[in-house]
Amino acid sequence: MRYPLVHKNVKGFMHGGDYNPDQWLHMPEIIEEDYRLMKLANTNTFSLNIFGWSAIERTEGEFHFGWLDEIMDRLAEEGSHVILATPSGARPAWMSQKYPEVLRVEKNRVRNLHGLRHNHCFTSPVYREKVRIMNEKLAERYAHHPALIMWHISNEYGGECHCDLCQDAFRTWLKKKYDNDLEQLNQAWWTGFWSHRFNDWSQIESPAPHGESMVHGQNLDWRRFVSDQTIDFFKEEIVPLRKADASIPVTTNFMGNYPHMRPFLGIEYNKFASVMDVVTWDAYPPWHIEGQTTTKLASDVGFVHDLYRSLKDGQPFLIMENTPSLVNWHDINKRKEDGVHALSAVQSVAHGADSILYFQWRQGRGASEKFHGAVVDHSGSEHTRVFQEVSKLGAELDKIQPIAGTSIKPEVAVIFDWENQWAIDDAQALNNVNKKYSEQCQAHYHSFWKQGIPTDIITMDKDFSTYKVLVGPMLYMIRPGVAERIEAFVKAGGTFIATYWSGIVDENDLCFLGGFPGPLKNLLGVWAEEIDSLYPNHDIVLKTDSQTYQVTDYCERIHAVDADVLARFESGGYDQRPAVTVNQVGNGKAYYIASSNEQRFYDDFYQELAKECTLNRVLNTEIPEGVSVQKRTDGQTDYVFVMNFTDQAQTLQLPQEENYTNMLTDESVHNTLKMDPYQYMILKK
Ligand code: GLA
Numbered sequence: 001m002r003y004p005l006v007h008k009n010v011k012g013f014m015h016g017g018d019y020n021p022d023q024w025l026h027m028p029e030i031i032e033e034d035y036r037l038m039k040l041a042n043t044n045t046f047s048l049n050i051f052g053w054s055a056i057e058r059t060e061g062e063f064h065f066g067w068l069d070e071i072m073d074r075l076a077e078e079g080s081h082v083i084l085a086t087p088s089g090a091r092p093a094w095m096s097q098k099y100p101e102v103l104r105v106e107k108n109r110v111r112n113l114h115g116l117r118h119n120h121c122f123t124s125p126v127y128r129e130k131v132r133i134m135n136e137k138l139a140e141r142y143a144h145h146p147a148l149i150m151w152h153i154s155n156e157y158g159g160e161c162h163c164d165l166c167q168d169a170f171r172t173w174l175k176k177k178y179d180n181d182l183e184q185l186n187q188a189w190w191t192g193f194w195s196h197r198f199n200d201w202s203q204i205e206s207p208a209p210h211g212e213s214m215v216h217g218q219n220l221d222w223r224r225f226v227s228d229q230t231i232d233f234f235k236e237e238i239v240p241l242r243k244a245d246a247s248i249p250v251t252t253n254f255m256g257n258y259p260h261m262r263p264f265l266g267i268e269y270n271k272f273a274s275v276m277d278v279v280t281w282d283a284y285p286p287w288h289i290e291g292q293t294t295t296k297l298a299s300d301v302g303f304v305h306d307l308y309r310s311l312k313d314g315q316p317f318l319i320m321e322n323t324p325s326l327v328n329w330h331d332i333n334k335r336k337e338d339g340v341h342a343l344s345a346v347q348s349v350a351h352g353a354d355s356i357l358y359f360q361w362r363q364g365r366g367a368s369e370k371f372h373g374a375v376v377d378h379s380g381s382e383h384t385r386v387f388q389e390v391s392k393l394g395a396e397l398d399k400i401q402p403i404a405g406t407s408i409k410p411e412v413a414v415i416f417d418w419e420n421q422w423a424i425d426d427a428q429a430l431n432n433v434n435k436k437y438s439e440q441c442q443a444h445y446h447s448f449w450k451q452g453i454p455t456d457i458i459t460m461d462k463d464f465s466t467y468k469v470l471v472g473p474m475l476y477m478i479r480p481g482v483a484e485r486i487e488a489f490v491k492a493g494g495t496f497i498a499t500y501w502s503g504i505v506d507e508n509d510l511c512f513l514g515g516f517p518g519p520l521k522n523l524l525g526v527w528a529e530e531i532d533s534l535y536p537n538h539d540i541v542l543k544t545d546s547q548t549y550q551v552t553d554y555c556e557r558i559h560a561v562d563a564d565v566l567a568r569f570e571s572g573g574y575d576q577r578p579a580v581t582v583n584q585v586g587n588g589k590a591y592y593i594a595s596s597n598e599q600r601f602y603d604d605f606y607q608e609l610a611k612e613c614t615l616n617r618v619l620n621t622e623i624p625e626g627v628s629v630q631k632r633t634d635g636q637t638d639y640v641f642v643m644n645f646t647d648q649a650q651t652l653q654l655p656q657e658e659n660y661t662n663m664l665t666d667e668s669v670h671n672t673l674k675m676d677p678y679q680y681m682i683l684k685k
């Protein structure tokens with residue numbers, strides 16, 4: 001199937017990015033030059049007004065839209081699209097000065113001074129009102145502007161506020177959740193612990209280092225509240241925009257966490273995605289970290305792309321920001337090697353992105369981002385390495401236009417869940433430095449990535465029934481109904497894989513009684529009696545019929561109650577104890593892996609499993625280490641992306657019976673693919 005593109009005026013991929021002419025209004029010749037360069041860079045889409053508030057409302061209530069009118073009109077004339085931002089990510093100084101309640105209060109209960117950005121109170125009625133007025137004016141003025149294709153709501157929402165207004169809102173949220181019954185809350189939060197029982201709602205505060213931080217149910221509810229309050233703020237922001245023209249899509253830019261390439265964890269993006277039209281994210285992977293292969297990083301980046309594509313069940317997402325060269329906030333701001341920008345952009349497209357947008361179009365002259373990469377640097381020249389790469393990529397995106405709107409329906413899903421991560425991180429147990437939840441999910445994912453098996457990354461709330469294989473690494477929290485849905489999935493013929501540290505707590509972070517993995521015990525047919533955290537030199541191996549693997553980080557003592565044992569541990573105090581089990585339930589199978597293991601274990605395990613479950617691979621051929629193969633399709637034409645993430649040449653044998661066309665060269669391709677370092681090919685079948 002083919003998804004509609006974000007707006008009827010958009011014909012293929014969007015290419016362009018954050019454009020901040022509001023920083024250049026005193027140098028109009030630069031803005032004029034931008035239009036010439038935009039053409040040369042083969043760009044077509046620009047995000048405006050992200051930090052434009054102080055250029056529009058210089059003093060309270062006096063609005064100057066002239067500059068924005070001019071830029072929007074001119075971009076329309078030049079044939080470019082505009083993604084117009086609501087500027088709530090940062091505000092003018094006069095507002096903080098006159099209404100201090102808009103300033104965020106930190107955990108220590110100290111109110112911030114004016115400065116930086118992304119630092120407003122999400123509850124403040126004054127801030128919400130000021131944003132409403134601004135957004136109404138933007139909607140009135142631009143909702144029907146020919147350049148407008150989408151609204152960019154605020155910027156990278158995140159963080160929390162601990163002011164009195166937020167404390168009140170938190171209590172209101174809790175009263176609703178616990179039916180106004182404080183006793184329910186006391187039980188859910190296990191407040192008998194350290195005599196923390198409440199007898200009045202007014203005693204409840206947000207967690208704080210100098211106050212409460214040990215009541216995990218409370219921490220979890222606070223995170224849920226912060227997430228809900230942020231989403232509520234967003235929902236209020238879009239009211240005037242929807243009112244003016246409900247057909248213009250709304251989005252906000254999601255984030256990733258670096259250097260580990262995790263999704264951003266502060267807000268429950270799965271919930272957030274349900275109230276926006278398109279998922280977009282800002283991708284800044286730290287390519288070329290010394291001593292790390294680009295291969296594993298590429299797979300970890302793929303994981304995040306797949307997660308964000310899965311948030312809207314396969315609907316293409318957008319790259320709202322990426323850098324054409326380097327950033328200014330990594331520890332070591334390494335530039336991308338020649339060709340790596342295009343490779344990383346094409347990778348986004350391969351996983352379902354319909355845009356490549358940059359932060360930013362032109363480097364600013366001053367302030368903290370002046371050395372952040374941009375398409376146009378301080379020289380202003382189009383004859384730079386970076387500009388030329390961008391321009392070439394733009395031409396290539398034009399060539400592959402038909403791919404925009406296509407997607408993929410994987411047979412495999414890995415569960416990655418925000419609330420599960422919050423609860424795991426909060427637990428005082430295992431390795432308290434890093435529990436390695438996302439690392440564990442990404443290790444399982446990596447084995448599918450290597451085989452070229454498309455994979456969705458989903459929360460435990462999603463529908464499992466469309467998959468053949470469901471992997472739930474470290475499913476520590478099991479919310480109501482989830483175990484039943486997994487069981488139904490297996491009974492109907494699905495294959496489920498669980499690991500150590502699963503089925504431990506319920507949705508309030510209260511431990512299941514009667515043995516772990518709690519509500520998954522019957523399905524998996526095991527009882528996990530103890531979990532052990534290992535020092536790096538603790539030597540335990542896992543032995544299958546033919547192979548031996550090193551155990552790392554965690555090892556459980558489990559009992560195979562109903563399940564069959566497929567592999568056992570040796571040495572390290574775990575001699576002959578079960579390590580991998582399988583339980584046949586209904587028409588399906590439920591596997592349990594009782595330890596964290598070296599990558600080779602997952603690779604071999606999932607290679608076998610792929611055969612057994614007859615999973616479709618994008619290319620039925622040997623894929624060299626460091627090469628990724630992904631696919632998008634409209635159901636008729638398949639678009640196959642072959643990407644070499646290594647700095648070495650690679651060769652790949654195409655399946656004999658298949659003929660492809662290289663979309664970038666229009667040549668037909670069969671038999672042997674020879675790939676240069678960091679080269680990609682986009683093939684059509
Ligand atoms: C974020 C922000 C941008 C810019 C970039 C720099 O993604 O949204 O405004 O600061 O980081 O990498």
Ligand code: ZN
Binds near residue numbers: 104123166
């Ligand atoms: Zn607040």
